[in-house]
Amino acid sequence: MKPEFIRNFSIIAHIDHGKSTLADQLLLKSGAIDERTYQAQILDDLDVERERGITVKARAVAIKYPYKGQIYQLNFIDTPGHVDFHYEVSRSLAACEGALLVVDAFQGVQAQTVANAYAAIEAGLEIIPVINKIDLPVTRIEEVCEEIENVIGLDASNALRVSAKAGIGIEDCIEAIIQRIPAPKGLPDAQLRALVFDSKYDDYRGVVTYIRVVDGTIRKKDRIRFMRGATVHEVIELGQFCPFMETVEELGPGQAGYLITGVKVLGNIHVGDTVTLQGNPASEPLPGYKQPKQMVFCGMYPIDATDFEKLRFELDKMLLNDASFSFAPETSDALGFGFRCGFLGMLHMEIIQQRLEKEADVDLIQTAPNVTYQLLKRTGELVTIDNPAEVPDSGSIDEFREPIARVTFILPTASMGTIMQLCSDRRGEYKSTEFLGRDRAQLVYEMPLAEIIYDMHDKLKSITRGYGTMDYEVVGFKAADLVKLDILVKGNLVEALATIVHRQSAERRGRALVKKLKEEIPRHQFEVPIQAAIGSRVIARETIQALRKNVTAKCYGGDISRKRKLLQKQKEGKKRMKQFGEVEIPQKAFLSVLEAGKDD
Structure with a gap:
């Protein structure tokens, strides 16, 4: 298809302002899906997305729409709205020429509306403001237009007014996309340069690589080269998401789709890499993406030690599908072998953990999260x-x-x-x-x-x-005046419970934490002291009393020396157990570091 009949755009907005619903309507009005296959959040195919009602992964879709006697191909990306997934949004914007900025007709401009709009402006995209939910009983359309002009600085005089849920104004929206968003630049006969903007792992076909062709043309059975990975492969399958996978013979400039090469080595594909032809390679790679900085870290350990290699494989697959996540192996005296994982935020961490437990069926112990220092x-x-x-x-x-x-x-x-x-x-x-x-x-x-x-x-x-x-x-x-707060259980340092706190709040945090741990750690046959310490100075202590069995219950009267003998034997047994007994620390105890922080 000629580049002048292609439009690439993203749908960006704050959480719950109607991005996914608008994407559903675009698919329905263009005929990509019919009423029978239509369902809410059709592009949110992860279980966690449907359960939480939020978009976690950006999804690229190609639809065809007839306009003034020509068939136009509209490639759009439905993006997440939460601050933790801003990296997904920035990656999507790099593959587009325009963006629909969706704003709720009642709630108006929100924090992520501003952040996403500025990201689109920095990327040099044509932005079309869309006022959504105009069918609500109470709306503030004129005020919302003023907010768009005052806060973001966009001209809202020609903002589109739609209701994605009711299907109002969707045709006007599609026409505005065709008229106002520029066509992609690129020559079909130039040296091939295609941007890898996402990928996922298929158990049967290997790595599915999502690409956006910038220059040149890629065809089935071409020998291609990943410029960063320096690996050469043959294109086994080429296709687009319409919204489901459909094979095509070639992809030209401006088109987005997927390719399958049969690669099963997870480290060979990198998001932001450039695909070129082996026989006629491009001299310069595309700029790619800025590497995201993980700011929240936690330890993830398999409950069953034999699941360690399985967890490593599943984390490799997750890394392929989410470039903003990182992991490295680590060991802990309390928890054994595991991984130190990095995330963009707390919601990102929860989503990864949920996907590992549900999709990969790995039971995990997760330590309390902390930021980078x-x-x-x-x-x-x-x-x-x-x-x-x-x-x-x-x-x-x-x-x-x-x-x-x-x-x-x-x-x-x-x-x-x-x-x-x-x-x-x-x-x-x-x-x-x-x-x-x-x-x-x-x-x-x-x-x-x-x-x-x-x-x-x-x-x-x-x-x-x-x-x-x-x-x-x-x-x-x-x-800042920060200190490391150590936790000792039965005199042993538990590294997985250590945390970094401000000196002013250290004693308060220490007291709150040992109280929480006293509630979470079960009683043993021996006394268990729990201490919070800064260096060698103990600042808080709680003691879990020993379970005590009534060993004299079977003695009915008789000589008192028999009772004393039994009690002395019990005392010696407890002393020996205190010396050699191990304290079991449950999963909830590791998250009590977080709970103690909240109670502050």
Whole structure:
């Protein structure tokens, strides 16, 4: 197909503003699916997406639409809305020339609306504002248009007004895409350059690679080369998602689709790589993507030690499907062999864990999450730490630095005082306030990332009765008075329970944590002391009392010396058990580090 009849665009918006529903309607109105196969969230094919009602993975689809006597091919990508999956959005935008910015007709501009719009502007895309849910009983269409102009700086005079749920204005939306989004640039006869923007693993066919052709043409049975991986393969199958996989003979400039080469070695395919022809290779690869920085880390260990290799294979598959996730093997005295995994945020971590447990059927123990820190040693060496167990003695540390995030809140003005107090309690630094209307405002704070990721979103929703939204981005590292809080169970250091806290809150966190652990660790036949310590100084202690069996119950009267003999025997047995007995720490205890943080 000629590039002038192709349009590539993304659908971007805040959570629950109707991206997936609009994508469903575009498929229905173009005839890609019929009423019989239509279902809500048809592109959200992961179980976790359907259970939670959110989009986790961006999905690329090609549809055909007749307009003024020509058949146009519209390639669109339905993207996630949550802040943790912003990397998915940025990858999708790099494969497009335009974007539909969907805004709720009542809720208006929200935090992720602003973040996604700025990402599209930076990518140089043509943005079409779309006011969705115009069929709601109460709407603020004119005010929402003003917010789009004032907050984002886009011209909203020609914003489309649609209802994705009711199917109103969908044809106008498609026509606006054809008229306003530029056609892709690229020559069919040029040297092949195709961008790998995603991939997944199929148990039967190997790696399915998603590509967007920028220059040249790729055909079935071509010998291709992945420029970064420097591997050569033959194209066994070539196709597009319409929305289901359909094979084609070739893909030209501007077209998006998939290719299968039969590769089963998971490390050979990299998101952001460039595909070119082996016989006529391109001289320069495409720019690709900026490597995402994981900011939240936790340990994942198989409950059954024999599942270690299975977990490694499943993590490799997950890495292929999600380039923003990372993992590296590690060992723990308490938990055995496992992996240290990196995520973009807490929701990202929950989704990966849920997918591993449900899709891969691996039972996991997950340690409490923590953020990345920087240590400046007295030798002048700067070290990045993502595991509290790696923190050296305080004597060798010159400066402890924590990640600082710029947080943007959009909330009702009535809740501003409470949110400002909450930010102040969490060591936030006030930056600015901007009023978006009579009863809505935008607050900007800079605060430690560790104070945000655990429960800031929940607190915000609770205080604002669901009307507040937030977006954050890490802006750098800042020196702070931080210490490593160690946990000792029966005198043994449990590295998996160690955490990094601010010195001012260390004692409070330590007391809260040992109390939580006392509730979670079951009683044993011997006394179990639980201690929180900073270095060699114990700052909090709780004791789990021993289970005591009534060994004299069978003695009815008689000589007291027999009872004393039995009690002495029990005492010696408990002493021996205390010396050699092992304390079993359940999964919930490892997450009590997180719970103790929330209680603060």
